[in-house]
Amino acid sequence: MDLYELTLHELQEKLYNKQVSSEEIVKSVFARIKEVEDKMQAFITLDEEGALDRARKYDARGNLSSIAGIPYGLKDIICSQGMKTTCASKILDNFVPFYDATVAARLKEAGGVLIGKLNMDEFAMGSSTEQSAFFPTRNPWDLERVPGGSSGGSAAAVAACEIPFALGTDTGGSIRQPASFCGVVGLKPTYGRVSRYGVIAYASSLDQVGVFSREVRDCALVLNIIAGGDPLDSTCVDIEKPDYTAFLKDNIKGLKIAYPREYFQEGIERGIKDAVKQALLKYEELGAIVEEVSLPHSEYALPAYYLVATAEASANLARFDGVRYGLRDFEAENVIQMFSSTRAAGFGDEVKMRIMLGTYALSSGYYDAYYLKALKVRRLIKNDFDKVFNDFDLIVAPTTPTTAFKLGEQTGDPLTLYMNDILTVPINMAGLPGMSIPCGFAEGLPVGMQLIGKPFDEGTLIKAAYAFEQNTDYHTARPDLGVK
Amino acid sequence: MSKEFETVIGLEVHVELKTSSKIFCSCSNEFGAKPNTNVCPICSGFPGMLPVLNEQVVDYAIKSGLALNCEIADYCKFDRKNYFYPDLPKAYQISQYDLPICKTGYLDIEVNNEKKRIGITRAHLEEDAGKLVHQGTISSTTFSLVDLNRSGVPLLEIVSEPDLRSAQEARAYMEKLRSLLLFAGVSDCKMEEGSLRCDANVSVRPYGQEELGTRAEIKNLNSFKAMEKAIEYEVRRQIEAIEDGEEIIQETRTWEEERQITRSMRSKEEAHDYRYFPEPDLPPLRISREWVERILQSMPEMPEKARERLMKAYGLSEYDANLLTLTPDYLAFFDGCTLYYKDGKTISNWMMGELNKLLNQHNMDIAECKITPAALVDMLKLIDEGRISGKMAKDVFEAMFETGADAEQIIKEKGMEQISDEAALGAIIQEVIDKNPGAVEDYHNGKKKATGYLVGQVMQATRGQANPSLVNKILSQKLNQK
Numbered sequence: 001m002d003l004y005e006l007t008l009h010e011l012q013e014k015l016y017n018k019q020v021s022s023e024e025i026v027k028s029v030f031a032r033i034k035e036v037e038d039k040m041q042a043f044i045t046l047d048e049e050g051a052l053d054r055a056r057k058y059d060a061r062g063n064l065s066s067i068a069g070i071p072y073g074l075k076d077i078i079c080s081q082g083m084k085t086t087c088a089s090k091i092l093d094n095f096v097p098f099y100d101a102t103v104a105a106r107l108k109e110a111g112g113v114l115i116g117k118l119n120m121d122e123f124a125m126g127s128s129t130e131q132s133a134f135f136p137t138r139n140p141w142d143l144e145r146v147p148g149g150s151s152g153g154s155a156a157a158v159a160a161c162e163i164p165f166a167l168g169t170d171t172g173g174s175i176r177q178p179a180s181f182c183g184v185v186g187l188k189p190t191y192g193r194v195s196r197y198g199v200i201a202y203a204s205s206l207d208q209v210g211v212f213s214r215e216v217r218d219c220a221l222v223l224n225i226i227a228g229g230d231p232l233d234s235t236c237v238d239i240e241k242p243d244y245t246a247f248l249k250d251n252i253k254g255l256k257i258a259y260p261r262e263y264f265q266e267g268i269e270r271g272i273k274d275a276v277k278q279a280l281l282k283y284e285e286l287g288a289i290v291e292e293v294s295l296p297h298s299e300y301a302l303p304a305y306y307l308v309a310t311a312e313a314s315a316n317l318a319r320f321d322g323v324r325y326g327l328r329d330f331e332a333e334n335v336i337q338m339f340s341s342t343r344a345a346g347f348g349d350e351v352k353m354r355i356m357l358g359t360y361a362l363s364s365g366y367y368d369a370y371y372l373k374a375l376k377v378r379r380l381i382k383n384d385f386d387k388v389f390n391d392f393d394l395i396v397a398p399t400t401p402t403t404a405f406k407l408g409e410q411t412g413d414p415l416t417l418y419m420n421d422i423l424t425v426p427i428n429m430a431g432l433p434g435m436s437i438p439c440g441f442a443e444g445l446p447v448g449m450q451l452i453g454k455p456f457d458e459g460t461l462i463k464a465a466y467a468f469e470q471n472t473d474y475h476t477a478r479p480d481l482g483v484k
Numbered sequence: 485m486s487k488e489f490e491t492v493i494g495l496e497v498h499v500e501l502k503t504s505s506k507i508f509c510s511c512s513n514e515f516g517a518k519p520n521t522n523v524c525p526i527c528s529g530f531p532g533m534l535p536v537l538n539e540q541v542v543d544y545a546i547k548s549g550l551a552l553n554c555e556i557a558d559y560c561k562f563d564r565k566n567y568f569y570p571d572l573p574k575a576y577q578i579s580q581y582d583l584p585i586c587k588t589g590y591l592d593i594e595v596n597n598e599k600k601r602i603g604i605t606r607a608h609l610e611e612d613a614g615k616l617v618h619q620g621t622i623s624s625t626t627f628s629l630v631d632l633n634r635s636g637v638p639l640l641e642i643v644s645e646p647d648l649r650s651a652q653e654a655r656a657y658m659e660k661l662r663s664l665l666l667f668a669g670v671s672d673c674k675m676e677e678g679s680l681r682c683d684a685n686v687s688v689r690p691y692g693q694e695e696l697g698t699r700a701e702i703k704n705l706n707s708f709k710a711m712e713k714a715i716e717y718e719v720r721r722q723i724e725a726i727e728d729g730e731e732i733i734q735e736t737r738t739w740e741e742e743r744q745i746t747r748s749m750r751s752k753e754e755a756h757d758y759r760y761f762p763e764p765d766l767p768p769l770r771i772s773r774e775w776v777e778r779i780l781q782s783m784p785e786m787p788e789k790a791r792e793r794l795m796k797a798y799g800l801s802e803y804d805a806n807l808l809t810l811t812p813d814y815l816a817f818f819d820g821c822t823l824y825y826k827d828g829k830t831i832s833n834w835m836m837g838e839l840n841k842l843l844n845q846h847n848m849d850i851a852e853c854k855i856t857p858a859a860l861v862d863m864l865k866l867i868d869e870g871r872i873s874g875k876m877a878k879d880v881f882e883a884m885f886e887t888g889a890d891a892e893q894i895i896k897e898k899g900m901e902q903i904s905d906e907a908a909l910g911a912i913i914q915e916v917i918d919k920n921p922g923a924v925e926d927y928h929n930g931k932k933k934a935t936g937y938l939v940g941q942v943m944q945a946t947r948g949q950a951n952p953s954l955v956n957k958i959l960s961q962k963l964n965q966k
Contacts, residue, residue: 079532092531099525101532198532205764234536234766312764315564318575319529323630335628339568362566362759371761 003028008070008164008218015069022055022069026113029071033162036481042137042157044076045084046116054113066221068111073166075154076117077124079198080104087200088132089122091320091327091346101198103167103209103226110225118166119153122348124174124202126150127420131350136407139181140479141445145404148178155182158212165213165222171203172305173424175210176436180399180448183438187211187219190456191431192237195230201316203309206428215475216466220244247463250470253287256392262298263397263423271442276398279439279449286467295384300377301426307361307374314358382430389454394464398423399436399448427452435461438474489688491719492696493648499640499671500679501544507611507638508535515677519631527636529573534765541638544670545585545609546779548640551668552604554589556776562763567756570630571614581760584608593656602657603645612637651715655708667786667812675707682711686718698732702746704739714739718746790815798828813850820857825864842885854888863891870951871902904951913958916941927963
């Protein structure tokens with residue numbers, strides 16, 4: 001087995017026992033990237049020289065922590081000091097931050113080796129990574145298909161063994177959906193669990209940074225590093241953070257699992273429903289109590305989400321005006337023209353559409369009917385979940401209504417594309433932790449199961465995910481990329 | 485001005501809070517630094533940056549609210565006000581829309597000996613924008629530079645009720661507001677540096693009409709004087725327009741200092757739609773009773789209290805006490821003097837008289853004055869000891885004001901000390917008596933006026949430095965010996 005095929009915790013063990021060096025791991029990873037990246041197109045930026053430097057430095061210094069010496073990638077929405085951060089947009093094509101996002105700083109501090117920045121839908125707006133201003137990323141299980149999005153590069157790179165783990169962001173499903181499409185583990189922590197400082201904002205009240213890995217243990221190891229209060233983010237909650245590896249036990253006897261009937265209705269592919277129902281049977285077999293519940297306001301989550309998210313985005317993306325950084329139209333005759341021609345040239349169609357939607361929703365006379373109403377719906381959705389969590393420890397549902405679709409298949413009608421988020425968006429609206437883990441295949445494509453927890457109870461997600469993983473072998477399946 | 489129309493004014497005042505750092509980042513809040521030196525990724529709106537509220541800003545807002553008799557909200561929040569401008573780095577300003585930190589307060593003004601209470605609708609926190617530096621004028625410039633030092637400076641916007649009825653009242657309101665904020669210690673309140681800014685909403689209506697007239701908002705009022713002039717002009721303009729049968733339109737106007745007129749900037753239709761919505765990066769702000777209590781305990785003495793104290797403790801008139809409590813620097817000077825000298829009335833007289841005169845002549849602030857309270861007291865003691873006369877003291881005081889030297893030093897240098905040595909004075913007086921037998925004879929013949937002449941001669945001989953009461957005493961002794 002090559003080093004690049006190993007998981008984070010396997011690499012960690014070898015490093016710890018001095019069986020390999022960080023440099024060897026990084027070299028192996030880059031060899032793999034050279035082999036498959038032409039097909040995958042997961043990375044926007046790769047920094048082999050820098051990565052090898054960092055690896056040698058950690059080899060000289062010895063282990064610092066769980067991820068010391070381990071290569072990883074960041075979604076290109078997370079600012080990395082000295083490394084271009086584009087948000088997959090032409091408007092930030094030349095932007096090199098002189099600061100690290102808190103999550104990037106924490107991984108750096110822990111000794112991780114950043115090797116590059118991962119492709120995504122422009123400004124995290126999309127569900128297929130086709131909205132990247134640069135190029136689409138492919139699904140390693142079928143190169144004709146999308147890896148999902150918006151964190152498609154992160155999911156695909158981890159699935160294709162280009163890196164053992166990556167960070168992504170999730171505003172309406174952008175970690176869980178691509179994790180599901182690519183057959184990897186994807187965790188979106190509770191809103192407020194992980195700092196958003198230095199993460200380019202799409203929808204501030206929904207965005208959350210999370211982890212992609214091939215196994216649950218790796219996810220817990222990385223969460224241990226990135227979670228926790230941050231004085232630079234007022235929405236990041238400074239409460240006791242458990243050791244997430246302590247939840248890696250496969251005894252889930254008596255765990256109370258709910259599955260919402262609204263998440264298994266028509267529109268969800270048969271193969272997905274079957275795989276998730278099989279998984280629920282597995283849970284019962286493992287001693288969990290499984291019952292059906294209702295989340296009656298689920299159907300309103302998607303429209304409400306597209307009001308809240310676009311409204312916030314319309315303000316968040318206003319700073320890209322050509323004045324201080326990024327693209328600028330130097331031909332413009334005055335400042336107003338410069339604003340509009342810079343933005344016209346810098347943003348892609350999907351981004352423009354969402355900015356316009358959000359601007360409209362916030363306009364004088366429409367605020368109450370749209371934005372304010374959406375906030376009320378958000379409260380109802382949260383109440384639905386709270387009610388279920390009075391009696392249950394965990395909610396289980398499919399992550400997506402379909403498996404990975406073909407490139408170009410859903411670019412025509414945005415509403416069809418938005419339906420991809422229907423099972424993930426309510427979780428963001430309620431601010432809850434959600435996780436997608438592989439639970440089977442439908443017609444050769446991975447199916448993801450979504451675990452939804454109480455606020456700040458990522459531990460229970462990890463515990464349930466780990467128990468399932470230990471008693472199944474879906475996580476060991478690897479896509480065949482036609483090499484070796 | 486027409487008698488048939490009543491003027492209605494409401495003021496929106498922006499005050500820069502002089503906290504040590506900016507409202508949402510740790511950049512210095514110092515005025516006058518080199519362009520773009522007090523900046524960081526947060527206040528220059530870089531990607532991924534988040535605001536974190538500076539608690540000192542909240543302390544200062546509470547202080548201001550208490551000084552203005554406001555209710556302090558136990559729950560308030562921040563909102564985004566969206567508009568594009570090159571000096572606004574995020575293209576939105578973090579402000580407070582529907583839940584301000586302070587509401588329903590008041591302050592009392594006095595115009596033409598009439599006291600009046602002016603309502604304060606609300607006071608809310610927001611961040612300032614940066615500023616543009618044009619090459620030449622804004623319309624002819626080929627490029628403009630952006631200075632973001634001011635971006636993120638904490639502002640408190642204080643909105644009055646439309647309770648003001650004249651430009652004079654508006655000015656009195658501004659002066660009182662400035663005084664209160666200076667006493668609370670929350671701002672420098674310097675209009676020329678922009679730490680105190682004012683927009684005026686002006687309308688007129690026929691007397692007796694309940695409903696308010698259509699208002700114009702006047703911007704660019706950079707001094708108390710400009711504000712008064714602009715309001716007076718605007719009131720005239722509106723009345724004339726109405727009398728000419730025109731309709732007043734709701735609009736924003738700007739004061740043109742050179743032409744002394746207000747000019748239309750934009751109409752209501754052209755007004756921005758700011759698309760306010762709650763700032764998702766900042767949790768709502770909860771202010772506990774304990775927090776307000778803590779600030780209340782730390783409040784310095786406010787002018788009303790100080791005025792009462794001065795009247796009671798030193799028997800000062802209300803007029804004097806008012807003037808001494810106009811600014812905290814004045815009061816501090818007075819209080820500094822009373823530490824060493826109990827006669828408050830005399831201190832007040834010197835401050836209101838000579839000191840004020842010199843400050844005005846030099847266009848100076850009391851804080852810049854070279855005379856310390858201790859130095860003034862030392863001088864007053866020299867008068868009491870008879871070493872200088874009250875008349876000499878004025879010259880000494882002026883020299884102190886100019887050089888900063890103390891009185892002792894000045895009288896020594898200038899040889900101004902009063903002659904109070906009885907033997908020395910006796911000899912001089914004897915000489916004068918001997919030289920003026922005629923006047924002495926007149927005196928003895930009952931012409932008491934002759935004394936004045938003799939005193940004058942003594943003063944001439946001593947170049948005015950003889951202690952006058954001693955001269956009188958010795959002279960009458962000597963004359964009556966004969």
